[in-house]
Amino acid sequence: MKKLMTGNEAFAYGAYLSGVRVAAAYPGTPSSEILDNFSRYPGVFAEWSPNEKVSLDVAIGAAYAGTRAMCSMKHVGLNVAADSLFYAVYTGLKSGLVIVCADDPDMHSSQNEQDNRNYAKFAKCPMLEPSDSEEAKRFVGLALEMSEAFDTPVLVRSVTRLSHSSTPVEVTAEGPPPPPPAEPPLYERNAPKFVMVPSNARRRHPVVEERIKALAAHAESMPINYIEPGDDKIGIVSAGVNYHYAKEVFPHATFLKLGMVYPLPEKLIREFAARAETVLVVEELDPFLEEQLRLMGIPARGKDVFPMLGEFSPSLIRRCAVKAGLVAAPETPPEIKTGLERPIRPPMLCPGCGHRALFHVLGEAGVLVTGDIGCYTLGWAPPISAMHTTGCMGASIGVAHGIDKAGVKDDVVAVLGDSTFLHSGVHPLIDVLYNKGVTTTIISDNNATAMTGFQEHPGTGKTVQNQTTAAVDPEKLARGIGFNKVDVCDPFDIDRMAEILQDHLQSGEPSVIISRHPCALNTKEKYTPPVIDPELCINCGLCLDIGCSPLVQEEDYVRIDTLLCNGCGLCVKVCPNEAIIKQ
Amino acid sequence: MTKIDFLMAGVGGQGTILASNILAEVGLQLGYDVKKAEVHGMAQRGGQVDSHVRWGEHVHSPLVEENSVDYLIGFEMLEAARFPHFMKQGSVAVVNDYRINPPLVNLGKARYPSKEEIESLLLARAGKVLWVDGTGIAKELGNPAMVGVVLLGFLSTLVGGDQEAWLAVIERMVPPKFVDLNKEAFAAGRKAAG
Numbered sequence: 001m002k003k004l005m006t007g008n009e010a011f012a013y014g015a016y017l018s019g020v021r022v023a024a025a026y027p028g029t030p031s032s033e034i035l036d037n038f039s040r041y042p043g044v045f046a047e048w049s050p051n052e053k054v055s056l057d058v059a060i061g062a063a064y065a066g067t068r069a070m071c072s073m074k075h076v077g078l079n080v081a082a083d084s085l086f087y088a089v090y091t092g093l094k095s096g097l098v099i100v101c102a103d104d105p106d107m108h109s110s111q112n113e114q115d116n117r118n119y120a121k122f123a124k125c126p127m128l129e130p131s132d133s134e135e136a137k138r139f140v141g142l143a144l145e146m147s148e149a150f151d152t153p154v155l156v157r158s159v160t161r162l163s164h165s166s167t168p169v170e171v172t173a174e175g176p177p178p179p180p181p182a183e184p185p186l187y188e189r190n191a192p193k194f195v196m197v198p199s200n201a202r203r204r205h206p207v208v209e210e211r212i213k214a215l216a217a218h219a220e221s222m223p224i225n226y227i228e229p230g231d232d233k234i235g236i237v238s239a240g241v242n243y244h245y246a247k248e249v250f251p252h253a254t255f256l257k258l259g260m261v262y263p264l265p266e267k268l269i270r271e272f273a274a275r276a277e278t279v280l281v282v283e284e285l286d287p288f289l290e291e292q293l294r295l296m297g298i299p300a301r302g303k304d305v306f307p308m309l310g311e312f313s314p315s316l317i318r319r320c321a322v323k324a325g326l327v328a329a330p331e332t333p334p335e336i337k338t339g340l341e342r343p344i345r346p347p348m349l350c351p352g353c354g355h356r357a358l359f360h361v362l363g364e365a366g367v368l369v370t371g372d373i374g375c376y377t378l379g380w381a382p383p384i385s386a387m388h389t390t391g392c393m394g395a396s397i398g399v400a401h402g403i404d405k406a407g408v409k410d411d412v413v414a415v416l417g418d419s420t421f422l423h424s425g426v427h428p429l430i431d432v433l434y435n436k437g438v439t440t441t442i443i444s445d446n447n448a449t450a451m452t453g454f455q456e457h458p459g460t461g462k463t464v465q466n467q468t469t470a471a472v473d474p475e476k477l478a479r480g481i482g483f484n485k486v487d488v489c490d491p492f493d494i495d496r497m498a499e500i501l502q503d504h505l506q507s508g509e510p511s512v513i514i515s516r517h518p519c520a521l522n523t524k525e526k527y528t529p530p531v532i533d534p535e536l537c538i539n540c541g542l543c544l545d546i547g548c549s550p551l552v553q554e555e556d557y558v559r560i561d562t563l564l565c566n567g568c569g570l571c572v573k574v575c576p577n578e579a580i581i582k583q
Numbered sequence: 584m585t586k587i588d589f590l591m592a593g594v595g596g597q598g599t600i601l602a603s604n605i606l607a608e609v610g611l612q613l614g615y616d617v618k619k620a621e622v623h624g625m626a627q628r629g630g631q632v633d634s635h636v637r638w639g640e641h642v643h644s645p646l647v648e649e650n651s652v653d654y655l656i657g658f659e660m661l662e663a664a665r666f667p668h669f670m671k672q673g674s675v676a677v678v679n680d681y682r683i684n685p686p687l688v689n690l691g692k693a694r695y696p697s698k699e700e701i702e703s704l705l706l707a708r709a710g711k712v713l714w715v716d717g718t719g720i721a722k723e724l725g726n727p728a729m730v731g732v733v734l735l736g737f738l739s740t741l742v743g744g745d746q747e748a749w750l751a752v753i754e755r756m757v758p759p760k761f762v763d764l765n766k767e768a769f770a771a772g773r774k775a776a777g
């Protein structure tokens with residue numbers, strides 16, 4: 001029986017079917033639903049870890065102990081977890097470990113467009129790349145078998161278009177089987193294998209090199225790497241979802257479909273190249289396969305035809321292939337007169353969002369704001385325009401401290417969310433204190449990982465499996481580290497927030513402000529919308545500067561769209577003429 | 584079995600995703616190979632949400648190609664107007680006669696195109712533009728969020744396929760207490776198609 005599943009649902013299903021019993025992750029688009037889905041299967045342990053490195057260590061520990069394990073993350077998560085990936089490749093494991101990692105070509109919701117296939121080569125870790133949900137399910141199982149057969153973690157690569165597309169998956173009509181009764185695993189102590197001091201690591205490195213050679217030999221006969229014979233004028237090498245795009249554009253060409261993108265089957269590739277007149281590599285982002293083919297001496301084409309940036313699609317592949325003379329141009333369709341203005345819908349902070357109230361105060365104060373990653377990053381955009389740097393998760397505090405130590409005279413504050421703070425904000429906070437900084441850090445705490453879909457985190461008091469647990473309190477944490485100046489304030493109390501801000505900035509002490517208001521979209525809390533008196537409205541536009549979508553500019557006054565309004569009352573507070581009246 | 588490519592375009596919160604899930608399931612029920620992709624940025628609410636649904640004997644790409652869509656289903660007028668280049672000659676655009684202003688329009692800094700402008704833009708490629716008062720009908724039934732099912736009812740008269748197959752999928756995919764209401768919405772959509 002076939003069922004439509006997203007790639008992420010299929011990864012979770014495949015992991016459950018193949019006996020994964022421990023999974024850990026930190027949310028990140030487009031990977032978050034893998035753990036969400038997995039956590040709902042019976043008899044499994046799943047956790048949202050504070051960050052990706054912790055999640056990978058947890059999965060490694062379970063696999064050391066003899067339990068199959070999965071770790072999932074978005075592409076940049078592997079930057080955070082890279083240290084752990086590298087040691088696990090050296091130590092190997094006892095049971096299978098699969099790391100599902102999702103790239104985001106075109107940066108639909110990411111800060112960069114890195115191609116994580118490079119990590120496979122860098123860490124000397126095999127990587128599989130499924131092309132649809134059925135393969136996502138199966139490849140997780142294959143990865144676990146390979147992990148055990150070769151004693152290595154195995155990476156499985158996804159991309160946004162696989163994780164978030166739905167395609168049919170073969171399922172059993174009666175649903176997934178119940179988990180077999182689990183015996184507690186016996187931990188086998190084997191320090192020379194698992195303690196990576198130099199003397200042991202030196203013995204493990206040759207194992208890693210031999211293993212990757214053995215995997216390359218194995219790749220020659222793996223059924224997931226195969227040739228699809230066709231017209232040999234063009235031989236296409238492709239993997240993942242790009243294989244399907246290429247099939248649309250070159251339906252009759254000979255294909256080499258690679259299920260494993262590292263290490264590569266050299267003999268199979270040579271055999272394929274020998275039959276094709278032109279070898280064309282269709283791959284998004286980096287010329288990862290193309291370069292390896294060229295090292296084999298195969299004059300492959302690829303990035304001379306297709307871009308290095310962004311996401312591919314059948315439309316894009318056809319356009320490029322036509323330009324390169326590789327396929328015939330389709331009949332020219334009737335022209336579309338462009339020029340009609342079609343205003344875009346940029347992402348905006350939601351009505352009722354506490355981040356907006358905080359940024360209003362920061363904007364009024366004119367402080368330099370080093371930012372971080374989350375919904376609150378939207379504070380950079382006009383008309384709010386109150387955030388001046390954003391790099392990666394946890395960067396805000398260190399960057400503020402550095403700007404301060406460089407001697408800049410502006411008042412600088414770091415702003416980051418609660419989930420981001422617990423992900424990677426604690427260490428830089430320690431740094432500010434230890435190295436005699438004066439940075440004021442503002443944790444904009446909405447009690448959720450809102451950006452990626454309201455996941456729980458160590459501060460919310462709930463686990464992914466909906467159990468009540470300890471909630472880390474950022475105020476106590478900051479005081480415990482040694483901060484003396486810590487205040488908590490609801491940002492909608494804008495006068496008090498402004499006072500606290502000035503007090504902190506003038507104190508000359510390192511300090512922390514917790515700006516606390518629960519995410520309005522998550523709690524679904526709504527209040528009666530205020531009313532604007534058109535007689536009193538002087539049309540000054542100050543309320544529009546808070547960037548709240550229900551405020552609509554009419555001919556000579558501003559109106560509130562009551563369907564969209566959350567009733568938070570921020571506009572009431574910013575109106576200089578008391579024309580917006582709370583109900 | 585001929586291929587049918589659908590493109591659904593709407594605004595976050597309008598129910599585009601549920602509607603495209605239903606449409607994909609109906610295809611599977613009718614015996615097609617089916618793939619579906621969602622294209623949306625980081626907006627939780629109020630941003631653009633587009634869904635690609637493909638039915639065929641054997642479907643490769645989950646993304647539809649430009650110049651090859653058979654049915655464009657616009658949940659919102661301006662959103663429909665973003666996709667004339669995806670339409671193939673003779674294709675049909677079913678557009679909900681409903682407008683949601685983007686922020687720049689609300690701020691008085693951009694103009695919302697007129698219905699006539701949108702229609703003529705789409706007709707550069709599409710064979711027909713059919714306007715439906717989907718949100719109006721759904722509101723009358725008590726919930727504007729059912730606009731998706733109204734539009735699916737309308738669409739079902741064009742695409743064909745046993746009505747029961749559509750209804751069975753709707754029954755399976757909407758929350759139990761809303762099943763009857765959604766069936767009404769589907770019927771109202773069919774009626775609107777005349």
Ligand SMILES: Cc1ncc(C[n+]2csc(CCOP(=O)(O)OP(=O)(O)O)c2C)c(N)n1
Pocket residue numbers: 026027028029052074076077080110111373374375376393416417418419420421446448449450451452
């Ligand atoms: C290393 C890394 N992991 C995950 C992400 C994805 N991501 C972006 S923001 C965010 C969390 C934001 O939560 P929070 O800090 O609480 O802010 P909110 O969105 O709730 O305002 C996550 C998980 C990322 N960009 N980088």
